[in-house]
Amino acid sequence: MIGGVHLEAQWRREALRTNLWVVPMLEVLLAGLLFLATWSVDRAAHRGELVLPGWVISGTADAARQILAAIAAALITVVGVVFSIMIVTLTLASTQFGPRMLRTFIRDRTTQLTLGTFVGTFVYAVLALVVIGPSSVGEFVPHLSITVCMVLVLADLGVLIYFIHHIATSIQLPRVIASIAAELSAAIEAGAGEPVPVGGVERGPTAAELRARLDAAGAAVPAPASGYLQFVRHRTLVRMATELDAVIRLDHRPGHFLVQGHQLATVWPAAAAAEVTRSFARAHITGPTRTLAQDIAFAVDQLVEIAIRALSTAVNDTFTTLTCIDWLGEGLCRIASRWHPDPVHRDAAGHIRVIAAPVSYERLVERAFEKIRQAAEGMPAVLIRQLDALAEIMVETTTEAQREVLLRQAAMIDRLGAESVSEPADREDVHRRYLAVLAVHAGRAAGRP
Structure with missing residues (x-):
């Protein structure tokens, strides 16, 4: 891999x-x-x-x-x-x-x-x-x-x-924001093609079939220590599962907080759980903080945190929030077009050995837009910039499912503008941007760039 x-x-x-x-x-x-x-x-x-x-x-x-x-x-x-x-x-x-x-x-x-x-x-x-x-x-x-x-x-x-x-x-705040966005871009590029199936051959049960077996007869693997899951060595897990002729499903992804003794993964068959539990510490790393190596949502959260702080009454810096939205839009454009992680990892024979739990595209979009939208009630400038960013991301989408996620966010922003913006002209500006998002969606659905 x-x-x-x-x-x-x-x-x-x-x-x-x-x-x-x-x-x-x-x-x-x-x-x-x-x-x-x-x-x-x-x-x-x-x-x-x-x-x-x-x-x-x-x-x-x-x-x-x-x-x-x-x-x-x-x-x-x-x-x-x-x-x-x-x-x-x-x-x-x-x-x-x-x-x-x-x-x-x-x-x-x-x-x-x-x-x-x-x-x-x-x-x-x-x-x-x-x-x-x-x-x-x-x-x-x-x-x-x-x-x-x-x-x-x-x-x-x-x-x-x-x-x-x-x-x-x-x-200087623009440089800080740009540096975080650069780290997000680097993390997207690093994880764009990971994991890679070994040998390119796919054999054995499908992921859906294995998930059903894990739900019906799988055994839980507890977390050996508390802390944020920082890194998962998928190769080690694949080798371990291959030796035991087992399948491991990770119930948490890097960035999640683990509580010692609580379920970290599921193993099928259940007889292999004891051995996996003894060896699992070698396959993952926990720590007091999150990292970007396998957790691109961390960079998104950092940009969102700066944006929300800027919208607070104590700071009241709208332009910083607009800068964060611009870079979030740029990162999500890259994610839409380049970031397609495979949730399964296979052994050399092509059998699925590890089922991962990567963060979904929908969840990344929600993390990037929802908290800022909630904090921007009655602020047309922020709502307009979010809709502009959604239109730019829409251009880079590759599936209708991705576009539906963006449309839901755009609709929520348009409703918030209609309910919270008191000036009719500002409400109309927000709605026009929403219509622009719909127009881009119609073009992408019809196959137009």
Whole structure:
């Protein structure tokens, strides 16, 4: 299952990326390796085995100590400043965008690289300071290491300037919304072709027949731990079910909250349930938060949360809501045309072994529109933009079932406009947009683009 491999690699990258310590620790290790290299050259030059170029800084041991001590003190001060800026940014993001937006800022590569660059240079300066001292051929001064440390400090200044620019631009709400939408697009592309049937051969009972067997004689598999289901290793489940000649139906999808001991999956035949229960922990991952690897509804929920916050009385920022609706419409256009997950996973012989529970297209549309519609009562601008987005999505639909989902949302928005908008001209504007959605539907149903 090529798609499954890609999604698991994506989840692992995401898990590593959503940590503030991984990149800084790597940079500290690189700084240590760089020091070992320059220190080796300095030792060889001190013994007279080679001559350093003329541009290398030279001086006494006391001067070297003063330079490195001043650099180390300044760097650790700047690290504190960078950390303070980061905390202020996280606080602002939590207050303005919602606590779930913190993940977006924590995983920011620029922040991680900036913190790691300064900490790495600090470690390099301290290591260079420690090795200054007497030796068998006179006092040892690591001239090349001091020169490299000065170069690193100049590079740090450039990084600091870019970091300030990056923070000033990244906290702008349109950029935050666009970054979440980009993550949604990437998740759609990653999951567009997953799962892929192995061998392309379909044998055995159909999914409907297996569901009937599972309902009639299946055994429950309890969740081993509480938390959000973050990732499901379908390949592991398929291999497990093949060895037991069983079928596993997942009753929850990534993004659902699991309660320890409550039903997580169903297995048929029931005799295989005990073995599946013992091994199920290897096939799924739970955690305190949701992730995007197999849960594209998470990005939709993030955009909806920002939109609803903007409509609140305390914020009252209609334009932010309109921006969220634009990006939600763009994401649903991609989902309508490209995202067609297969709910079954087969083994190499073509038999269905795992029946998944992917989020439906209908549910994604409901999540994207319903809460915003409910919060936008009496706000024609928001209702009009939602209808415009529905018309754009309608153009990308591929089935009548998809179009019916959009029509239901459009009808609810039109009714809300008729009931809650007091100005007749505004009500007429909302209704005209609804008629435009109907016209696009008629064109798509007739096969016109």
